[in-house]
Amino acid sequence: MVHTPLDRRYFLALAAQTAVAGTLPRSAWGARALHHDPFGLGVASGDPSPDGFILWTRLLGDGAPLADTALPVRWEVAEDAAFRRIVQRGSAMAMPELGHSVHVEIKGLPSGRWYHYRFHHGAATSRVGQARTAPALQDLPARLRLVFASCQRWEHGYYAAWANVAREAPDLVLFLGDYIYEYATPTDPMGLARVHALRHASTLADFRDRYALHKSDPQLQTAHAACPWVVTWDDHEVQNDWAGTTGRWDRAGFADLRNAGFQAFYEHMPLGAARLAGPGFAALQLYRRLAWGQLAQLHVLDGRQYRDRQACRRANASGAGAVPAGQCAELEQATRSFLGGTQERWLDAGLAQDAARGARWSVLAQQTLFSPRHYPSGIQSTDTWDGYPAARERLTASIARHTPARTVVLGGDIHQNYVCRVPKKAQALEGPAVASEFCGTSISSRSGATQVKLDAIVRRNPHILLARCGERGYGLAEITPTLWTTHLQVVQDPMRMDSTVHTLASFVVEPGQPGPVREA
Structure with missing residues (x-):
């Protein structure tokens, strides 16, 4: 057909x-x-x-x-x-x-x-x-119970995390990207939790089959049925490390792939027609705002569709990779954007609106780690916000202007738990903070890092309060007018459908006090 x-x-x-x-x-x-x-x-x-x-x-x-x-x-x-x-x-x-x-x-x-x-x-x-309706705009609810999660590669683990999310009885789930992975199952299945027979997704039929595979999982279905979800995407809904109109293929071939990925995403998500930005499925407007009364304003962002190509990325490379700091002049270009100019201006206006209406919390629901990471090796990531330092500086300045000390940034993508004080200046990591960040680990996808490497990063980055790569799970935020509490919930054994889930660590944030504090 x-x-x-x-x-x-x-x-x-x-x-x-x-x-x-x-x-x-x-x-x-x-x-x-x-x-x-x-x-x-x-x-x-x-x-x-x-x-x-x-x-x-x-x-x-x-x-x-x-x-x-x-x-x-x-x-x-x-x-x-x-x-x-x-x-x-x-x-x-x-x-x-x-x-x-x-x-x-x-x-x-x-x-x-x-x-x-x-x-x-x-x-x-x-x-x-x-399902539930949000509070009236003028109301100040006593609490919002919010789960944030990302990255659920089928082969890398079962979805015991989602079964526990349903037991948590949240008001809302924020899904921050990589709902599917486009890859075929590796030829060597050693160490995988499960396998599938689907080919590498490249057509609309392929993407539909991949979503049907993931959505066949009973634990994921239970989490979807438990409460409303607010969804955005990252790269694997289309192709690893895609950026704007750039992928591994030629422009025309990638446009066809992107349209197929966009359409399948829309077909399988609880999204309304307002998200269609056409013509057809050439664009979806996923950035949007959702108010939870006066308690919180959720700014849902799209860090893929409008971004500039990763700095110094080789043509036809399978991923964005990293570059030695100081050896990629493109990194420092002031015009390069992670969100695109239109979305940047929209977000700045939204933070100003939060300040005007007195929202207790401004929440940035986006894809990846926002805070800077200075690696001991001197390399610099190009696919996270580290690859777009001027764009990060503009957003940090916007937060400092409008909603300092009551903005919380949520992210995913990197398959690791990070908790950070967001510094006002990336060059002054021990200087004043303007926001708090919780970048969550994956539901099931493997990390690919070692704790030794993350510990070395923490030693060089005083604004990073926690960095862990050995666990999979999700974040649970309990938000009140006077306190934000994040529990890092982790799966005991991702290779078991019936695995238990426990709390790795909990952090609190108080309005007016930027930066999380670990609970004893």
Whole structure:
């Protein structure tokens, strides 16, 4: 089946009808119902607002792709798990152009409440998921319980972390990138937790298969069903270390790959039509703001789509690598950007808005380590913010202008836990800090570093309070108006589905006191 790019206006028209009960014509229900359970990828909700949220599911065939035809899906939102008090219901078409995914935009609900939802197709009913609306903008909730996580390579470990996330009962999950990995299973499976038979992803069909693989995991499905997710991407949703319009392939070939990765990401995430920046899937606007009343403003960032190519990166290189400090003049170019000029200005305006409205916490949800790392070897990473020092200085200055001492930066990507005082100047690591940073380890992906190397980095970087590479897991933040507490939750054995999870360390941040403090 050939998939042509979707016209944005056409899809917006489709998306607009999905949250309105009774909008499907009677003829839509003439499609032959499936005779198996089509909800094998589970359900999800996302992007809570004070009056609604996004609901997601995708229909699957019974061992073979579904026919190239639209299929009707009914949905319900209720106040109770038994669906005796239904507050909204409606219907939508699962379109083949979108891989038979459904994105329902719920609006008009009271703020600050939990709801249950489910989908139906024919006689089949999905599992029940939980979603919630955000607090009203003028409210100051007593608490936000937030999980942040990233990097879940299938072969490197089971998803016991996600099972424990569901038990944590968070209000929200922030997923910061690398939901899938595009690679084929290594030819030598020694030391892997599990394997798959999929080839290296390069087409839309490949990416759809890869998401279906990950979403088939029951522990990941349980975490999605437990609460709303707010998602952004990093590199492996397309290609390792891609940057803007640059990948390993020629520009035209990479554009096709990127479009396929973008479309598959949209099809499998609880995202609304507002994220489409078209034409087709040539762009997705993932940077956005979500307010949690007066307690926190979440600035969700996209550090891939708009960034400049990594400094001194070789043509057709498989990754960005690192360079000796002082031997790459491109690193110091003032115009180079990690976020792109438009997103930089948007974020600066958002931090100014936080200051004006008195938000207790400004949260930067982005992909990788923000704080500087000076390596004993003298090399400098080019794919993290270290590779974009002028852009980091501009953002640090924006934080210092608008929201000093109440900004928390969250990151992932590097498969290691880092806790840092964000210095006002990267050249003055022991100088004043302007923010706190928690860069979390991976859900399952291996680190590739050694603790000896990280300990040497800590000795040279006094603003780094903790650096660990031996654990996998996630971060759990408990946020109140007067205190931010982060628990680094780590998996005892990532090679076991039933592994326990424990707290590696806990840190607190107080408004007005930039920099985390370790709890005893």
